Amino acid sequence: MPSHILSSNIPDIVIGRLPVYLRALTRLAQEGREVTSSHELGQRLGISSAQIRKDLSHFGGFGKQGTGYQIAYLVEQLKQVLKVDQEWDVALVGAGDLGRALAHYRGFGDRGFRIVSMFDNSPDKIGTELENFVIQPLDDLAKVIRERNIKIAMIAVPAESAQEVADRLIEVGVKAILNYAPINLNVPADVHVQYIDPVVHLQRMTYYL
Amino acid sequence: MPSHILSSNIPDIVIGRLPVYLRALTRLAQEGREVTSSHELGQRLGISSAQIRKDLSHFGGFGKQGTGYQIAYLVEQLKQVLKVDQEWDVALVGAGDLGRALAHYRGFGDRGFRIVSMFDNSPDKIGTELENFVIQPLDDLAKVIRERNIKIAMIAVPAESAQEVADRLIEVGVKAILNYAPINLNVPADVHVQYIDPVVHLQRMTYYL
Numbered sequence: 179m180p181s182h183i184l185s186s187n188i189p190d191i192v193i194g195r196l197p198v199y200l201r202a203l204t205r206l207a208q209e210g211r212e213v214t215s216s217h218e219l220g221q222r223l224g225i226s227s228a229q230i231r232k233d234l235s236h237f238g239g240f241g242k243q244g245t246g247y248q249i250a251y252l253v254e255q256l257k258q259v260l261k262v263d264q265e266w267d268v269a270l271v272g273a274g275d276l277g278r279a280l281a282h283y284r285g286f287g288d289r290g291f292r293i294v295s296m297f298d299n300s301p302d303k304i305g306t307e308l309e310n311f312v313i314q315p316l317d318d319l320a321k322v323i324r325e326r327n328i329k330i331a332m333i334a335v336p337a338e339s340a341q342e343v344a345d346r347l348i349e350v351g352v353k354a355i356l357n358y359a360p361i362n363l364n365v366p367a368d369v370h371v372q373y374i375d376p377v378v379h380l381q382r383m384t385y386y387l
Numbered sequence: 388m389p390s391h392i393l394s395s396n397i398p399d400i401v402i403g404r405l406p407v408y409l410r411a412l413t414r415l416a417q418e419g420r421e422v423t424s425s426h427e428l429g430q431r432l433g434i435s436s437a438q439i440r441k442d443l444s445h446f447g448g449f450g451k452q453g454t455g456y457q458i459a460y461l462v463e464q465l466k467q468v469l470k471v472d473q474e475w476d477v478a479l480v481g482a483g484d485l486g487r488a489l490a491h492y493r494g495f496g497d498r499g500f501r502i503v504s505m506f507d508n509s510p511d512k513i514g515t516e517l518e519n520f521v522i523q524p525l526d527d528l529a530k531v532i533r534e535r536n537i538k539i540a541m542i543a544v545p546a547e548s549a550q551e552v553a554d555r556l557i558e559v560g561v562k563a564i565l566n567y568a569p570i571n572l573n574v575p576a577d578v579h580v581q582y583i584d585p586v587v588h589l590q591r592m593t594y595y596l
Contacts, residue, residue: 384475
């Protein structure tokens with residue numbers, strides 16, 4: 179990774195937009211495009227081109243005035259910055275409807291993530307095969323995550339058990355949690371949590387209706 | 388709705404936090420609690436108590452110095468502000484794994500939303516019963532949404548068809564879209580879109596690992 183990236187201290191709000199830029203650029207590349215502009219990206223993303231230029235300038239001027247951005251190069255740079263130029267092993271806890279939907283989701287693989295183990299505590303689910311792995315009992319969670327040195331987990335269990343699951347994950351070294359349970363988690367400062375709760379997104383919009 | 392709420396112009400960033408406050412307060416109420424403080428909320432949410440006081444002050448001083456916030460009252464106020472003191476009909480497009488998981492999701496009902504119709508274009512899904520509704524063909528989408536005057540939709544279709552589905556929804560009056568497809572949508576200024584893409588959330592965390 180270029181040193182100017184390592185050394186730069188990028189605001190979290192900017193980091194939050196980089197995956198969206200990466201997604202849009204990857205799509206442009208799939209469409210066979212080789213060059214784009216902050217203007218076109220802005221149009222696609224509903225973000226001002228000035229904002230996009232500013233965000234991308236944090237990595238030391240990609241894109242030359244007038245000539246625009248080389249998509250393939252920018253994609254590579256963003257993947258490096260976000261550390262998804264590698265594939266991360268992910269543990270998935272919860273094999274309900276949502277857990278199974280995530281297990282079947284095709285969108286992880288080519289974007290830096292691979293679900294490698296799935297856990298649940300219900301006897302009728304444990305042992306069943308899903309995609310390319312077998313649902314394991316929660317009691318094996320610590321052992322498996324330690325052995326595979328898994329740093330990222332997704333929680334798709336009911337709100338009541340989410341904090342306990344998070345505690346167990348963190349105890350064995352998980353540093354990033356994507357939490358689908360509709361509850362805020364208490365975690366140490368060095369653990370990152372992101373939340374997905376459709377109702378929070380819906381309620382955020384109804385205010386404007 | 389109290390006039391001071393109607394008249395106040397609340398920053399979007401604050402609006403984005405209100406559903407999280409509402410969720411935490413509802414949970415406190417379920418735990419049998421009647422009063423809370425900005426300090427306790429801050430602890431639960433990882434937000435500074437000063438920020439919380441500032442956010443909630445936009446609605447004209449709930450919570451008195453020292454005595455804290457009356458949870459039930461604050462919940463009612465937030466529900467009014469976010470307009471979820473009513474139940475909104477929601478259309479769900481896409482009956483794949485994710486769509487089915489959303490259809491089965493129990494978390495909508497008591498938080499202001501009710502999925503009332505579900506659409507898909509695959510013959511093997513159309514007509515099948517799911518929860519309390521039957522999966523309808525995409526061709527019926529316009530008719531149904533007009534008839535039921537549905538304003539909110541969730542898109543759970545592949546990226547390739549998401550924009551076309553969005554266009555069809557907007558054409559018949561949908562004003563708020565929760566998009567699960569990993570693509571940004573182009574919509575008119577009066578249509579609100581929120582995005583849920585697990586990879587965007589995961590990539591946002593890997594930067595810090």
